[in-house]
Amino acid sequence: MPDTSSIIRCRNVWKLYGPGTDATRDLSAAELNDTYLQTHRLVPAVRDVTLDIQKGEIFVIMGLSGSGKSTLVRCMTGLVDTTRGDMLIGDDNLTGIDARRLIDIRRRRISMVFQDFALLPHLTVLDNIAFPLRVQGKGRDARLARARELATLVGLDGREDRFPHELSGGQQQRVGIARSLTTDPEIWFLDEPFSALDPLIRHEMQDEFLRLQGTLHKTIVFITHDFEEAIRIADRIAIMHNGRVVQIDTPEGLILNPADAYVAEFTRKIPRHRVMRAGSLAQPVTPLAEGTPVSATALLADIAPRILSSDRPVPVADDQGTIIGAIDRQQVIATIFGTGAV
Amino acid sequence: MSSTILRRPQVLIASAVRSPKSLIVVLGVILVISLFPALRETLPDWAVRLPKAWLPDLAGPINRFFVWLSRKAEIGPLRVKDISRGLAAVIEMPLSLVQGLLVTGLELPLPLRKGLQLNALPWWALTAALTIFGHWVAGRRAAALVLASCLYFLGLNLWDEAMLTLASVGIAVIIGTILGVLLGSAAHRWPQLDLVLNPTYDVMQTLPVFSYLVPIILFFGFGPVAALIATVIYAMPPMARNTTLALRRLPTSVGELASMSGCSPRQRLLLVLLPAARQGLLTGFNQLVMLSLSAAIIAAVIGAGGLGNVVLQGLKSMQLGRAFEAGLGITLMAIVLDRLSRAFALRRPSHGTKMTGWRRHPELFCGLGILALGFVAAQVAPMTRDFPAVLTGSSGRMLDDFFTWVNVSFAGPIGALRDGFVRHLFRPTKDALLSLPWMAVVLLVALAAHQVRGIGLALATTAMLSFIAITGYWDMAMTSLYLVTISVVIAVLIGFPIGVLAAQNPRLGQATALVTDTLQTLPSFVYLIPVVMLFGLGDFPAMVAIVAFALPPAIRYPMDGIARVPQSLTEAADMAGCTRFQRLIHVQIPCALPEIMLGLSQTILMAFGMLVITALVGTRGLEQETLIAVSKAKVGEGLIAGLGISFLSIIADRLITHGSARLRRRLGQV
Structure with a gap:
């Protein structure tokens, strides 16, 4: 790179x-x-x-x-x-x-979102979101307009005039996220x-x-x-x-x-089929592979049902559509239940 | 055995430090030697009391220094005297403006002509406006309380005095808030400042008010300005301390947020840190208000006027009825001020107030409008200013007669009670304390200090106690200490069982909390009034006043400490089959012990705080020396005796709080 x-x-x-x-x-x-x-x-x-x-x-x-x-x-x-x-x-x-x-x-x-939200207790949701602009000396109307955009973006519509202690934890962190995006x-x-x-x-x-x-x-x-x-x-x-x-x-x-x-x-402890993608499981193509190819970036969890129900290996294609390999039922079973030898 | 100890003290101290058992032996031996005259003879004289000839004259040079400083000293081209005069003028301006508006009337300087006389605000405008402000800050019940207080002052002809006191408190609170926030923020920004500020605050808070009145009088003269300065000195430290504490308690992320938003240092403090720490600041503000009232009352001694003056004159001329009325007025004012400043602290913003300007705060603007209207009315129709005299009155004579009757008819039992206490408790305790050799006391305290904290505290206590001995105030210090000791023991004996009972029963707990909270808001001066009425002058009424004043923490800390023991622990005790008593003895009290110890330390500090004022009813310890210093304008004696009291209370506080902290660490409650 x-x-x-x-x-x-x-x-x-x-x-x-x-x-x-x-x-x-x-x-x-x-x-x-x-x-x-x-x-x-x-x-x-x-x-x-x-x-x-x-x-x-x-x-x-x-x-x-x-x-x-x-x-x-x-x-x-x-x-x-x-x-x-x-x-x-x-x-x-x-x-x-x-x-x-x-x-x-x-x-x-740069900007930052904090684990404990770090909302200012004396400011409304909108003023909290607009805070970084206030520090920069932006006018009140301009910064509140921007804050309103972000409140909408993070799904806080209708709560702009609340104070932090009037919100749930999830909503509070939405404010924290919106505030960190104010300055783009x-x-x-x-x-x-x-x-x-x-x-x-x-x-x-x-x-x-x-x-x-x-x-x-x-x-x-x-x-x-x-x-x-x-x-x-x-x-x-x-x-x-x-x-x-x-x-x-x-x-x-x-x-x-x-x-x-x-x-x-x-x-x-991580369920492999939620992490592994078709591309990294694909074996060299055998003539037995048949059917429409699955995408190399597809999660194993999403394609496993189809492979498991098929007797033959399923082909895997990259984003250009070129076939790069195939996966068969044994590999799926070994990946999900196996202990590491993929 | 005693000779071994005298020969090889280091060895014994060293072994005592290592094991608590031998410590107890050493302590016992010291006590035995000290208390038995025959054994005490074996000690050299200087270990019992320092001979007069050895004592340096400290007060003289201090007196001469302060006189020189206040009259002749120069800093560059300016004389200190002129600086202090200038400062006094600056402080006097807002004070006389507010006093003028509330009580005395204003004189506007006009060119060419004689100044324009303006009348003060009329009673009805002030009463209405104060009630409306009360409603704005704390709601309907507080407003009713404000109104009732105003009517009380009006009806008993105490209006002008009350307004004067209110003016001093107001200005002191404004100055105290500004200074406190500035100093508190500075200590947060530069933590090294703690090294200077903390001991200074300790001394400011424990130094008897009388002992720093003298230097203030030297610099600023006798009167309201000096009183105001004394008030600020007395009341400001908690504001500064709470500011620093509140800023330090903020989660680190708040400071990081300020950084990540690109705040300048000023923006960081003003836009982020101080507003986020608002709750803690307002706790300090509440304390500032209450202490300001307390000090403004005591400052009557140096001519502050106001309600304190009525009490003082009443006590002096034995017109107890009038003193009682004023005292009740002070109580009302204390409760009102506490309510309002607390409500201010508890108020949280809430949404739904989109309005701006006067519509958002209609009460504020309404009150200001009434004040403006009243001001105009007072100029146009001056007769509306004063409350109609027919409606006023005083129960003065009647109350006086009542107290005389009480004193005459109960003279027997009251006298017997007093004499019993004096004969069987006061004299033996005092004699025992006075008979202790000073070296023995120093050693005992140093050993205890080493046990709870280490060598540093031991050295500090030794230095402080030696100071008292060297200044020749040892006997007076012991006289102060005996009164405090007895009072604290009695306060704990009363307070602890009440606290324990109240912790077991929620309804009793609520009632107790209400009573102790109210008692705690009352200025110390107020406690003297009923005590003098019932018991006259001397150590016994002083003791009663001290016990009453020091009682609230003796009740509250055990109560809160026990109530705060985690529920899982009490449940575990119940499941183990404890009876309620066993649960209390084996689980609740041991877990609450650190808190209970802090309560003891608070009780002691309060006792010393009250002791200082009891000089007015004729006690004979160091506190009396500070009061005499005021009347004779002797800075040196006042400061040295005051420092003695200050040191005694600091030592007691440090020993117990460190002991409590040690216990807390052992219990894993850090």
Whole structure:
């Protein structure tokens, strides 16, 4: 992939907590090891993370609490200072950035949705949504008009004059989402946006989120501790463990080739037919394959009934219509019930 | 055994610190040595009391310094005296404007001619407007309360005094809010400021009001401005502290939201942090209002006028009826102000008010309209300003006679009660405390401090107690301490069982909460009135007043603490087959113990707060010294004695709150 299309670039990003973190900038990469950290009583929240996020993709950072995912996203937004390494948003390096420039980036290019919503209790729904424009000094009429558009977009029609405490949790997060879209940012950070919601509402909000992204096409960095949520919405997933990024891959890639036992443990419980797509299951074409081909991007869950009811392998075609292989009943059964040998 | 201890104290202290058992032994030995005269003889004299010759003269230099500072000192081209005069003029402007509007009338300076005389607002306009504002802020019942209070003041001819007090409270609250929010936000922005501000607030809040009245009089003269400054000093710290606390308690995401929206530092504070922390700020505001009233009343001592002055004159001339009427008026005003400022804090915005301007707040504009109308009416027809004299009256004589009758007919039992307390409780306690060698007290407190917190607190308590000894106020400090100790013990003996009972029974609990909340709003000064009426002057009425004032926290903390014990725990106790009593003893009280201890510390702080005022009824400890300092304008004596009281209460508070925190950690309630 060409480097120009990546909009966020982390280069050996470290975030350390403890006394004397500045001194670590002068060390070589090899010197900054566990022994050094222990003797200097430094706690690494993020360790040596290098990754690129492409324009327009949904990039999910997945990890359990304490894995460093929240800190990493706060490095990306400048909410915490990166201790070491380069943290680039477009052409701006956030490491050591000037405060004014950072304010400017936040006002125009990036925005964030918070786990606990962070709605201002003294403002109405509409004023909350319009808040980022108010900070920029936009006129009242202009910002309220824009806020009304967004309230409609996220389905808050008729609730514009409520106060946050008069809304349910799901509705409150809709306000948070609308507010983060007010300035039409390029990059949209969502920090565990649905973790505080009930499972049913969470599912509904994930659908809503995918629907929004279908029309907005933002670059999205999405934090979650829920692997199922991650595979449901992600283009690519970075799995973090003890401050390190252990693996970056597509949901399928993680399931097919987990980098280590830690990742495998997550993928083990995931129903495969909800993740695997026809393309990655297709075997070399045999003459036996017959019937209309299925799309390579189709989820196994959607095509399984047809394959299972057919005696012969079903052909798989890519988006140009070229047949790239076929899937038979045995493969479907092995994928769904098998233990990994696909 | 005692000689071993004297020879090798370090060893014993070290072992005491290690194990609680040997600590108790050491404490016991110290007590025995201290209390038995024969053993005390073995101690060197300086360990019992520092000889007079050793004591440095601290008060003299402080007095000379303050006189120099207030008369001669210069900062650059300006004399301090001129600065303080200028400041006084700036503060006086709004104060005299409000007082003029409410009571005294205004004189507008006009060029060429004599100033234009404007009359103050008439009673009917103020009464109507205040009632409407009451309705706007807190609803119908509060409005009725406001109206009733106004009528009370009018009918008993206390209107002008009440309005003067209201004016001082109003201006003090405005200044206190601005200062408090500024200082509180600064401490949030720069946490290092805590190192300076926290101890300063501690001292400001515990220093007896009389001891800082003297320097204020030196700088600002005798009168309302000095009173106002004293009021702000007394009432502002909780506003600042609550501001900082509320800002620190905000979820981190609120601050992050401000950053992510691209707020400038000013926008961050004004648009995001302060509004989001509104609830906490208003808690501080409520405390600010109540303490301002309390201080504005006490400030009568330095010529603030108003209701406090009526009480003070009444107490001085033994016209108790008038003092009682004014005291009841203060009580009414306290309840009203508390209601209104609390309602303000609890109000949450709600949707459906799309209207703007006067239609959104019709009551506000209506009230302002009535005030404007009244102002015009007062100029055109001045006779409408005053409440018709025929409708006013005072029960003064009647009440006086009643109290005389009570005193005469119950002189026997009341006297017997008082004498019994004095003979069997007061004197023995006082003698015991006075007989303790000061070194023994310092050592005991330091050991306790080390146990609950560590070496830092032990050093701090040692320094504070040594200060009291070195300044030569040790005996007076013990005299203060004995009265507080007895009062606190009695308050706890009364309060704890009530609190426990109230926690078991929801209806009793509600009633208790209502009573204690009301008692807590009353300014300390008010408590002196009935006590003096019934018991006259001296330590016994002082003790009764202190107990009454310190009782609310002694009831509330155990009650709330027990009520807050998680339901699952009480259910587990029930399922284990506990009787109600067992449940209380084995589950509820142990779990609520940290809270109960905090209640004890609050009770002690309140007791010291009241002790300071009891100087007016003739107690003899440090508090008396601060009151004498006011009348003789001796800054040094007043400040040193005041610091003594301040230190005693800070020590008691620190020991208990740290003990409570330790317990909380052990119970895993962090």
